[in-house]
Amino acid sequence: MSTFLFSETIFGPIHSRRLGSSLGVNLLPVSRKYCNFNCVYCECGANTPGGSITLPSRYEVKDALLQKLAQLHADNQPVDSITFAGNGEPTIHPDFAGIIDDVINLRSRFYPNAKVSVLSNATMINNQQVVDALKKVDMNILKLDSALDATVKAVNRPTAHYTVSDTVNLLKQFNGKFILQTMFFEGDVNGLHINNMAENELSAWLKIVDELRPQQVMIYTIDRDTPEKTLRKATHNELETIKNKILELGVNVQVSE
Numbered sequence: 001m002s003t004f005l006f007s008e009t010i011f012g013p014i015h016s017r018r019l020g021s022s023l024g025v026n027l028l029p030v031s032r033k034y035c036n037f038n039c040v041y042c043e044c045g046a047n048t049p050g051g052s053i054t055l056p057s058r059y060e061v062k063d064a065l066l067q068k069l070a071q072l073h074a075d076n077q078p079v080d081s082i083t084f085a086g087n088g089e090p091t092i093h094p095d096f097a098g099i100i101d102d103v104i105n106l107r108s109r110f111y112p113n114a115k116v117s118v119l120s121n122a123t124m125i126n127n128q129q130v131v132d133a134l135k136k137v138d139m140n141i142l143k144l145d146s147a148l149d150a151t152v153k154a155v156n157r158p159t160a161h162y163t164v165s166d167t168v169n170l171l172k173q174f175n176g177k178f179i180l181q182t183m184f185f186e187g188d189v190n191g192l193h194i195n196n197m198a199e200n201e202l203s204a205w206l207k208i209v210d211e212l213r214p215q216q217v218m219i220y221t222i223d224r225d226t227p228e229k230t231l232r233k234a235t236h237n238e239l240e241t242i243k244n245k246i247l248e249l250g251v252n253v254q255v256s257e
């Protein structure tokens with residue numbers, strides 16, 4: 001197994017543990033990863049500095065999605081979700097808001113029951129256009145892997161200024177209409193031991209869950225190969241324990257192993 005890149009702007013449908021039959025929308029380059037995080041567990045691999053970045057235009061995304069949806073519809077193929085994912089952070093795209101409008105329109109035309117989902121690291125929710133666009137989608141899935149700045153720095157390795165408190169305050173704009181996603185694992189990275197399931201980590205993270213009260217929390221663990229080779233998946237029992245603590249708060253939770 002090795003990390004991989006999506007080689008197309010529209011890819012799939014693939015079977016997603018969390019979203020069912022998921023047709024992917026990759027707003028990032030098709031030949032390299034482009035993200036403002038550099039997570040130790042990223043399935044696309046580590047960031048590569050330098051080089052040119054070519055993003056698909058709004059028109060190219062719309063046209064490619066139209067053709068794919070028309071073909072899938074003609075073939076009676078199911079689509080549960082049209083999902084913004086791919087080779088990095090989708091909300092970085094300068095036309096993200098307009099593309100969301102196009103995708104919602106195409107979804108309504110071909111697969112009105114499908115969800116429009118965005119998997120995001122929540123770094124761009126200080127941008128009003130991005131926030132307004134995320135408020136329109138069905139599954140606004142935003143990452144927070146730890147309540148502790150030091151852990152986020154070690155795990156997600158943000159490439160720009162980032163604090164948990166700023167992110168939590170910005171998440172309040174959604175008034176609970178979002179899904180909080182957290183990857184749980186343990187491992188050693190650059191001489192530092194990371195375990196976001198440790199007691200101090202969990203108690204601080206659960207306080208944030210209680211404060212934000214998202215419509216759902218998605219907890220999951222490593223599924224594919226990762227750039228850092230020493231990482232250990234969360235076990236079934238560890239995820240069940242976390243799930244039960246979330247349920248005790250009265251918050252909905254989905255577990256993917």
Ligand code: SF4
Nearest residue numbers: 035037039042088121
């Ligand atoms: S935010 Fe997502 S795409 Fe970016 S580095 Fe982390 S896992 Fe990879």
